Amino acid sequence: MKVLIAGLGLIGGSLALALRDRGLAQEILGVERNEEHAAEALRLGLADRIVPFDEGVTEAGLIVLATPVDTIPLLAVKALNRVNARQVVMDVGSIKGELCEVISMHANRGRFVAAHPMWGTEYSGPQAARRGAFAGRSVVLCEPERSDDDALRCVEGIFRALEAPIVRMDPEEHDLHAAYVSHISHITSFALANTVLEKEREERHIFDLAGGGFESTVRLAKSSAATWVPIFLRNKFNVLDVLREHIHQLQLLRRMIERDDSEGLAEAIRRANTIQKIIR
Amino acid sequence: MKVLIAGLGLIGGSLALALRDRGLAQEILGVERNEEHAAEALRLGLADRIVPFDEGVTEAGLIVLATPVDTIPLLAVKALNRVNARQVVMDVGSIKGELCEVISMHANRGRFVAAHPMWGTEYSGPQAARRGAFAGRSVVLCEPERSDDDALRCVEGIFRALEAPIVRMDPEEHDLHAAYVSHISHITSFALANTVLEKEREERHIFDLAGGGFESTVRLAKSSAATWVPIFLRNKFNVLDVLREHIHQLQLLRRMIERDDSEGLAEAIRRANTIQKIIR
Numbered sequence A, B: 001m002k003v004l005i006a007g008l009g010l011i012g013g014s015l016a017l018a019l020r021d022r023g024l025a026q027e028i029l030g031v032e033r034n035e036e037h038a039a040e041a042l043r044l045g046l047a048d049r050i051v052p053f054d055e056g057v058t059e060a061g062l063i064v065l066a067t068p069v070d071t072i073p074l075l076a077v078k079a080l081n082r083v084n085a086r087q088v089v090m091d092v093g094s095i096k097g098e099l100c101e102v103i104s105m106h107a108n109r110g111r112f113v114a115a116h117p118m119w120g121t122e123y124s125g126p127q128a129a130r131r132g133a134f135a136g137r138s139v140v141l142c143e144p145e146r147s148d149d150d151a152l153r154c155v156e157g158i159f160r161a162l163e164a165p166i167v168r169m170d171p172e173e174h175d176l177h178a179a180y181v182s183h184i185s186h187i188t189s190f191a192l193a194n195t196v197l198e199k200e201r202e203e204r205h206i207f208d209l210a211g212g213g214f215e216s217t218v219r220l221a222k223s224s225a226a227t228w229v230p231i232f233l234r235n236k237f238n239v240l241d242v243l244r245e246h247i248h249q250l251q252l253l254r255r256m257i258e259r260d261d262s263e264g265l266a267e268a269i270r271r272a273n274t275i276q277k278i279i280r
Helices: A010-021 A035-043 A053-059 A069-082 A097-103 A149-161 A171-199 A203-209 A214-222 A225-234 A236-258 A262-273 B010-021 B035-043 B053-059 B069-082 B097-103 B149-161 B171-199 B203-209 B214-222 B225-234 B236-258 B262-273
Strands: A002-006 A027-031 A062-065 A088-091 A112-117 A139-142 A166-169 B002-006 B027-031 B062-065 B088-091 B112-117 B139-142 B166-169
Touching: A002 A010, A002 A053, A010 A027, A027 A035, A027 A053, A053 A069, A062 A069, A069 A088, A069 A097, A069 A225, A088 A149, A097 A112, A097 A171, A112 A149, A112 A171, A139 A149, A139 A171, A149 A166, A166 A171, A171 A214, A171 A225, A171 A236, A171 B171, A171 B203, A171 B214, A171 B236, A171 B262, A203 B171, A214 B171, A214 B214, A214 B262, A225 A236, A225 B262, A236 A262, A236 B171, A236 B236, A262 B171, A262 B214, A262 B225, B002 B010, B002 B053, B010 B027, B027 B035, B027 B053, B053 B069, B062 B069, B069 B088, B069 B097, B069 B225, B088 B149, B097 B112, B097 B171, B112 B149, B112 B171, B139 B149, B139 B171, B149 B166, B166 B171, B171 B214, B171 B225, B171 B236, B225 B236, B236 B262
Parallel strands: A002 A027, A002 A062, A062 A088, A088 A112, A139 A166, B002 B027, B002 B062, B062 B088, B088 B112, B139 B166
Antiparallel strands: A112 A139, B112 B139
């Protein structure tokens, strides 16, 4: 199969490596506006050629949209405008509500499969692409019943080959849960990094004392603005909802510390501890 | 050297393993009130014998206090009351101000070395003890000038053998920076776990979607109340100070999202990104 990947960054690049490693792509065409990234993607073997989007859409059997989420709905429409009844278009973006709404009445809606693989790191750009990504991580498919059977089979086959368990969700449901579980973690981490940078003026101390758990909570704060600003703004209402709750939870802890309420604190911590039953 | 370790949990137990592996302890005596933990510590080889505190203090050349921080100052005084001029007492606790003040006028102050190795995990109890802990992580020594030369040499020798770089700090300075860098990470993580548990009623969704960075920010939420409630309360003013700033940073992000202020968000994220220059 000839595959076009628009956006050869963390997700698009890792998917390129995975498709090649599993023998699922004979040729990979890449779309990459940033010239440095384009050169790097070629050097890293993420794509065989860099092509203009329209040209790639005409050539490829599978078109993957892996650009920032604010650009995906329009690219989806442009791709669907050009595909024939055997080509498949999928995205790998973190937001699904707007996308699914935009393409809902498109004459070629059936050729589209909305996918969100729940894998990522704090790095971005072609050099962030990793072998073996996606394995063991869920991939969410939204409105699979609106995709043509063969298009859905193609995408499901890919994620099965990548050993990513498939989960089905409504787009609205997806965006809500993604805000609750994934997006809030990034906001917390950005805020924590800025808190420490604000309070701790001596970088040496951050470095010396960081062993106490700081790295893991602040890891996501290395994530790029280009990826995350569109996610926060396109998922605004869900993100604000969970952010309000998070600030509330911090205020609860703050009041308990102010009042030396050791029993209340212990109870809140024991409740937080129950998260270990859910995640490993 | 015969070593007494009071508290054979994550830190005390890992230190026991390290001392044995490096041949620094010929015999390890343990103090452990919890009977299950005592049995487990023996089974895991963290101690050769479990003894009452007073008895262990009389026997050991080095006495290590590795109990929750609210119990350390009193244990320090009790140990110093009993040691002779060749014995050394050290602690490995996360709070130093109160401890150093309590022992400041003790006739045997010189026998004490206040140490805080900047290593930990989210687990607790003897089964949390890890081989190779401490290596490459800083250890903070507080008021080393108030320790006798030989006592300081003994403790410095241990951490050098463990490959933990030694950093010196005032107790107040230590508590402030520990709040900024370590304690706030735990509060954030507890609050995040409770936020998600509050908003996300379907555990299945947390599990499916957790790939998006959630595990790393919430990892510390598995940490025990027995360890952390005393830390938050004993370091109350510093913890509240940094917690106020953290809530403020979250509110800034919230307002920018509310106003669709993409430039402000991008700037805040780029500022948070600078943390990667400081931590690896």
